[in-house]
Amino acid sequence: QKEVEQDPGPLSVPEGAIVSLNCTYSNSAFQYFMWYRQYSRKGPELLMYTYSSGNKEDGRFTAQVDKSSKYISLFIRDSQPSDSATYLCAMTKAAGNKLTFGGGTRVLVKP
Amino acid sequence: GAVVSQHPSWVICKSGTSVKIECRSLDFQATTMFWYRQFPKQSLMLMATSNEGSKATYEQGVEKDKFLINHASLTLSTLTVTSAHPEDSSFYICSARDPGLAGGPGTGELFFGEGSRLTVL
Numbered sequence: 362q363k364e365v366e367q368d369p370g371p372l373s374v375p376e377g378a379i380v381s382l383n384c385t386y387s388n389s390a391f392q393y394f395m396w397y398r399q400y401s402r403k404g405p406e407l408l409m410y411t412y413s414s415g416n417k418e419d420g421r422f423t424a425q426v427d428k429s430s431k432y433i434s435l436f437i438r439d440s441q442p443s444d445s446a447t448y449l450c451a452m453t454k455a456a457g458n459k460l461t462f463g464g465g466t467r468v469l470v471k472p
Numbered sequence: 473g474a475v476v477s478q479h480p481s482w483v484i485c486k487s488g489t490s491v492k493i494e495c496r497s498l499d500f501q502a503t504t505m506f507w508y509r510q511f512p513k514q515s516l517m518l519m520a521t522s523n524e525g526s527k528a529t530y531e532q533g534v535e536k537d538k539f540l541i542n543h544a545s546l547t548l549s550t551l552t553v554t555s556a557h558p559e560d561s562s563f564y565i566c567s568a569r570d571p572g573l574a575g576g577p578g579t580g581e582l583f584f585g586e587g588s589r590l591t592v593l
Contacts, residue, residue, distance in 0.1 A: 404476075404567075404586045464515045
């Protein structure tokens with residue numbers, strides 16, 4: 362069993378819809394949680410970073426962490442075709458430590 | 473945000489040759505950099521942790537004699553793929569942490585380079 366599980370998709374939604382992404386994990390020691398966006402043949406770009414449980418909002422993006430359920434989510438409101446990419450969740454036990462990535466979910470936003 | 477630059481972005485080489493990939497932190501000093509490999513439609517797999525002024529720490533299953541890592545300065549780490557073979561063809565990505573960013577109690581933020589695509593013929 363992988364430490365971090367993420368549905369590979371693809372997840373196809375119409376423009377303007379809410380994109381809902383999630384990851385589950387097995388290691389309760391993870392404390393820091395991140396979401397990255399990766400366009401084809403590019404390096405990952407940090408979207409959201411949260412520490413421990415709770416919600417964090419930044420523009421159209423909302424990240425949620427539920428440590429009791431070992432479940433994290435990313436919501437993208439008012440999705441745009443430019444949001445079409447692979448979204449990777451990542452987590453680590455301590456700040457600055459190596460990240461453990463989910464497999465990534467491919468998202469397609471259709472105009 | 474912090475910028476991490478990789479060079480070259482794409483390289484093609486013959487089997488048996490060595491290839492060097494550079495990773496630079498452009499506006500911050502990075503005592504630690506990470507090297508990842510990513511195969512098509514797969515996630516990033518950590519290869520090694522590069523520490524400035526000391527030996528790199530390799531993940532299990534990664535050959536340290538094949539993937540040479542040098543972190544000679546606070547802004548530069550290099551990955552050399554020695555005696556490359558077609559199975560080494562992959563997307564290599566480095567990342568670095570900006571210790572100066574206030575992202576929380578310490579920061580787990582990592583910034584990634586644009587990646588280097590290696591094709592071994």
